Amino acid sequence: MRAEISAKDFSAGSSGGAIPTVTLKQLEADPHGVFRAYRKQYPVVLHETGGYFVLRFSDVDRLSKDPRFRPSGTSFPEMQGFSSGTMFDAFDHGMLTADGDVHRRRRAPFSRLFAARAITEMRPSIRRTAEDLIEDWYGVGEVNFFDEFAAKMPARVIADLLGLPREDIPEFTLLVYEVTKVFSLGLSPDEIVEIEKAGQRLREYVDKVLDERRRSPREDFLSTFLAAATEGGEMSPEEMLYQIFALIVGGTDTTRVAIAMQLALLLQHRDQWAEVCRDPALVSGAVAEAMRFEPSVGAVARVTSEDVDVGGTVIPAGQLVMLSTMSAMRDEMTYDRPDTFDIHRTNQPRLHPIFGYGAHRCIGEAIARAELEESLSAITARMPRLNLDVAPKINGHFGIRRIDAMRVSWKP
């Protein structure tokens, strides 16, 4: 079914041109169809819950590096109904929403740990984590893949990387899955209360872990980070806490959805699945194509510092703007046959748009790629005759997208 342009409400942009307003209901039903229908005619649409969505690849790519598009600070939580409290503070003190020197200061202590070379050295242990997880349920012949692999893999990797005890995984992952709902648009008052409660508990958890390391330092990343950050005197205790909070949140849910989606897409395209099973050299292309076709993150948020003309539509200063990487990666002006899943695609941009651009480009990109590639390599090597019994339905069009369930089976 193809989505048609049917927005009733057209608002006048400052340029005098009409900007359609897309509804949450339309986008929840068929996000790709809605983006496709609007993208041809309109470079920008308004979202009924607030904010502008930029839809075309060329604009998303260009504007992500445009200094007039500033990090969103606390605009996003405020728009969602969080005017104070832990969730507000997480945005206020985090690196994602900070600008200029403040951003550099908050991100710098992590650059070396997350650099591609350091992560390459971790690949064998990431691969072992994938193999251990498969071993846990291989003999059973069927599994809830989303819970038993896709969720556990990134949680174990981030726990090992930061030095968090593996016994803590059930506690912090449940909190993270609640906290990341902040990135869904159109939250109810009850949801806002639940997200804030989870945010407070996650903050308490991180506070407790950091406090333990302050009292008895170990040979691990958190102790080294605390010592360097305290000695440098450039980060307040609040900032230290919220950077670790951000890494746990950023490293857990995005990759969970991506691991599930890439396997589901390949199992739904059996010929390509068989090719990857036969030739492991195809794994990285398959991972890149899955992230393009059904990304786990839908858009990046920015705020305009002055009026900006986007393809004839003027977005006024001070507006929240979603640069829709999800729409951009299906733009027919950039990608040949954008709605076809093709692991042999040769026209992927050098930098994958899914990880954003510029100073805020995902600090966890190398880890995410290592997890996605090692997961797929381990699964294709061990279970080439895998069946998709319950296909996941992916929802959402902004922030971290959501999956309901996914089951697979095989003959051990």
Ligand code: HEM
């Ligand atoms: C498939 C998995 C992932 C996707 C799709 C993803 C996507 C993104 C995107 C689009 C941004 C930039 C947002 C912006 O410019 O506003 C970002 C930033 C960030 N990501 Fe990821 N991410 C993933 C995995 C991870 C992992 C594994 C970690 C941590 C271990 C992580 C931690 C972060 C952090 C801390 C930032 C903020 C960076 C900054 O502002 O300087 N992400 N991510």
